[in-house]
Amino acid sequence: MAAEERPPAQRIIYLVSGYINSRLTADEQRELDAWINQNDHNRQLFAELVSEDRQAAAIAKMESFGTEQSLLHVTSQMAAITQKHRQRIKYSWYAAAAILVFSAVALFTHTSHRRQLLTVSVPFGKVQQLTLPDSSKVWLNAGTTIQYPEKFDNTTRQILLKNGQAFFDVVHDPDKPFVVEAKGIDVTVLGTSFEVKAFADEQENKVAVTTGKVGVSAKDQPTVMLLPDESAVYNTTTHQISEQKTSAADIASWRTGRLVFEQEPFQYVIHALERKYNVRIQNEKPQLLQLKITLRLNDQPLKNVLDVLAFSNNFNYRQENEQLIVIR
Amino acid sequence: MTVNTTDQTGGQPLNMGHDEIFDDLYRAYFAPLCFFATNIICNDDDAKDLVEDVFLKLWQRKQRFENAAHAQAYLYRCVRNSCINLLRHGKRKTAKLDLLIAETEDFQEAYLEEMIRAEVGGELYRAIENLPSQCSKVITMSFIDGSSNEEIARALNLSVQTVKNHKVRGMHILKDTLPGSLFVLLLLHPFIK
Numbered sequence: 356m357a358a359e360e361r362p363p364a365q366r367i368i369y370l371v372s373g374y375i376n377s378r379l380t381a382d383e384q385r386e387l388d389a390w391i392n393q394n395d396h397n398r399q400l401f402a403e404l405v406s407e408d409r410q411a412a413a414i415a416k417m418e419s420f421g422t423e424q425s426l427l428h429v430t431s432q433m434a435a436i437t438q439k440h441r442q443r444i445k446y447s448w449y450a451a452a453a454i455l456v457f458s459a460v461a462l463f464t465h466t467s468h469r470r471q472l473l474t475v476s477v478p479f480g481k482v483q484q485l486t487l488p489d490s491s492k493v494w495l496n497a498g499t500t501i502q503y504p505e506k507f508d509n510t511t512r513q514i515l516l517k518n519g520q521a522f523f524d525v526v527h528d529p530d531k532p533f534v535v536e537a538k539g540i541d542v543t544v545l546g547t548s549f550e551v552k553a554f555a556d557e558q559e560n561k562v563a564v565t566t567g568k569v570g571v572s573a574k575d576q577p578t579v580m581l582l583p584d585e586s587a588v589y590n591t592t593t594h595q596i597s598e599q600k601t602s603a604a605d606i607a608s609w610r611t612g613r614l615v616f617e618q619e620p621f622q623y624v625i626h627a628l629e630r631k632y633n634v635r636i637q638n639e640k641p642q643l644l645q646l647k648i649t650l651r652l653n654d655q656p657l658k659n660v661l662d663v664l665a666f667s668n669n670f671n672y673r674q675e676n677e678q679l680i681v682i683r
Numbered sequence: 684m685t686v687n688t689t690d691q692t693g694g695q696p697l698n699m700g701h702d703e704i705f706d707d708l709y710r711a712y713f714a715p716l717c718f719f720a721t722n723i724i725c726n727d728d729d730a731k732d733l734v735e736d737v738f739l740k741l742w743q744r745k746q747r748f749e750n751a752a753h754a755q756a757y758l759y760r761c762v763r764n765s766c767i768n769l770l771r772h773g774k775r776k777t778a779k780l781d782l783l784i785a786e787t788e789d790f791q792e793a794y795l796e797e798m799i800r801a802e803v804g805g806e807l808y809r810a811i812e813n814l815p816s817q818c819s820k821v822i823t824m825s826f827i828d829g830s831s832n833e834e835i836a837r838a839l840n841l842s843v844q845t846v847k848n849h850k851v852r853g854m855h856i857l858k859d860t861l862p863g864s865l866f867v868l869l870l871l872h873p874f875i876k
Contacts, residue, residue, distance in 0.1 A: 364795040365752060368802040375803070400796060404803045413804030414811065416721070417714035418823060420731060422812075426709050429735050433742060577736075 371404050424568075427529065427545065432570060432578060434532040435543045438511050476500040477519070480633030482610060487512070489526050491533065494610050496520040498554075498630040507531065520552040522607035540589045540596075543570040549581075550607040557623055560589040563606045571596060605651075612654030621646040624664070632657040639683040640670055697754055699738075700745030708754060709738055710812065715805030716762050722797045723766040733769060737761045759798045814853050817841075821849040822857070 370387040373379040379387065391401045403409055477483045477495045484494050488506050495501065499519025507513070512528070516537040525533045527546025535542040537553035538560055547567025553560040562571050563586035571587045572578040579587050579596050586601040605615045614631070616624050621643050625636050634657065638644070646668055652660055661672050661680070672682045697704050713734060720730035737758070748754040811822055820839060824830040832850075836843045 364798050365756060365802075367799050371799070371803050372806045375806075400799070404799065410804060410807060413718060413800070414808045415828070417718050417804065417808045420714045420717040420727070422710055422713045425713060425731060425735060426706065429709070429739055432739060436743065 371401065375405060428568060428570070428580065430529070431532045431543055431545050432572075434511065435534060435541060435570070435572065438513070438532075438534065439541075472502050473505055474500065474502045474517075478633070479630050482612075487514070489528065489531075489533075491526045492524040494522040494607065496609050496630070497633070516551055516553050518553070518555045520550070520554070520609070522548070522550045522610060524548040539591055539594070540571055540573045543572070544568070554626065556626060558591055560591060562587045562589075563601045565603055565606050614650065614652045614655075614660065616648045616650045618647045618649055620644070621648055621668075624648045624650070628657065628660065634680055635678055636680045636682065639681060643668065643670060643682070694750035694752070696750065697748040698745060699741045699747070705738070705742055708758070711809055712755070712758050712805070713738070714808060715801040716758060718804065719759065719797050719801035720762050720766055722800070723763070723794070724769055729769060733765045734762055737765055755802070759801075763794050810857055814856055818849045818853040818856070821846055822853040825850060 367390060370379065370383060370390070373383060374387055391397050475483070475485060475495065477497055477499045479497050481497055482494065484492065486492055487503060489512055491512070493501070493514075496519060499521055500517040501519070501521060502515040502517060504513070510531065512525075512531050512533040514523075514533070514535045516535055521535075523533070523535065523544075525544055525546050525548065529545050533544050533546070535551050537551050538555070540553075540560055540562070542549070542551055542562050544567060547569055548565040549567075549569050550563045550565070551560070552562075562569065562581065564581045564583050566583055569581045570578050571581060571589070573589055573594055573596055576594065576596055579598060581587055581598070584601055584603050586599045586606075587596050588599060589596050601617075605617070608615050609631070614627070616627070622638075625638060628634070629636055648664070648668070650663070652663065657680075658674075664670075665672055665682075670682050672680055674680050697708070699705055699708065716734045716737075717727070717730045720733055721727055724730060724733075741758075741761070746757070748757060811819055813819075814822060817839070821835055824835045824838065825832075830838070832843050832846045835841070835846045839846070841849075
């Protein structure tokens with residue numbers, strides 16, 4: 356059979372659907388019959404296409420892909436892309452304005468007026484909860500700084516996590532994606548709860564999801580979608596994103612004073628203790644830096660935590676004064 | 684629906700950069716395209732990701748189509764190419780084998796056949812999807828899942844009479860969109876009591 360004798364696929368779709376719907380003209384019916392009778396293969400395919408069991412199975416399968424959920428997800432990605440695009444335009448504006456001093460001054464006053472940014476920093480030893488302009492709730496762990504506008508603009512709800520660890524419980528608004536920018540990654544949601552960790556002195560950012568669906572994107576990386584109990588780790592040096600499983604109970608457990616470490620570098624654990632207990636811990640035993648720590652503890656005095664760590668990792672420590680602990 | 688997916692010949696030019704057009708094409712073709720991709724790469728999740736990416740790319744490019752038939756052919760071609768790319772660069776063990784098949788001459792033929800399967804099924808899928816939502820749920824549960832009126836009533840928190848009403852209404856609308864034997868087929872289906 357030469358290629359040109361084969362009707363294009365769309366013609367066959369039209370003819371077979373028309374046959375199923377009894378919409379064919381006599382000529383079209385003849386055209387379909389000719390195709391069916393061309394060979395056994397076509398005859399089999401036709402029988403399969405009009406089989407009601409196959410139809411029901413195909414539709415059930417199509418229903419299972421969740422079109423609406425997927426459309427929502429893609430729409431939020433589109434919103435995030437539009438937002439980035441706007442920022443690019445804005446930056447090139449800034450560049451042009453820098454050349455023209457007068458415009459630069461005008462633009463500066465304009466933007467500073469429009470974007471009243473609020474900055475919140477939580478001291479060591481404290482956990483703070485606050486409510487955003489859209490009534491979404493945020494919990495901030497010790498040593499965290501975030502920045503957000505006094506009033507969100509009409510397209511997105513943009514938050515900057517400058518340093519630290521925060522848990523977000525976001526009010527659902529499909530028209531205004533909620534975007535957390537944190538050290539090289541954008542975390543985009545419509546209405547969910549999730550945790551973002553991005554400490555300036557750590558190489559890895561982490562995003563973990565409690566409810567809903569969360570998109571994590573980094574420059575030049577495909578967006579990673581996370582569902583409940585899933586987390587993504589972004590390495591700020593290699594710019595790679597990797598996915599992991601996380602137990603829901605462990606996510607943002609610091610809100611209730613719990614300490615949870617899952618295969619974390621020793622140094623990160625020390626940093627976390629310094630922030631939680633507002634102390635300085637000096638490590639004089641460099642080989643400890645190679646260790647990965649897994650630990651789950653309820654709200655305990657620092658002494659208990661250090662005792663557990665010292666015993667299981669074979670080090671000694673001494674409390675020099677209120678503020679300083681030395682490990683050796 | 685502003686896009687008439689069954690009209691193969693005429694129709695308006697379509698621009699994917701247009702929100703309403705984008706949504707219509709998404710609702711019409713996302714599920715059939717996933718069905719199509721799953722049959723090629725044998726993985727539901729990869730298929731979904733891949734089809735989402737294709738739509739996102741076409742939106743970013745503000746892809747224009749001459750009419751609905753052009754859009755249909757173009758979408759299937761894009762998804763097919765993404766499937767082949769995935770098989771070529773994928774990490775799955777069966778990928779190499781699939782790729783060998785994909786590179787044979789028969790593949791072009793097989794791909795067109797998969798498109799025919801997806802789109803003939805897609806016609807009924809779209810007809811059901813375009814019903815009012817509660818009605819569509821009732822029809823889906825009854826026709827596709829084979830649930831009884833009582834089961835549907837319990838699941839959707841409706842009275843049995845309301846379920847029956849939705850069925851009658853849904854059938855009525857489907858009868859207009861799907862005249863002829865596909866509708867009869869629906870009625871004759873053993874699941875519908």
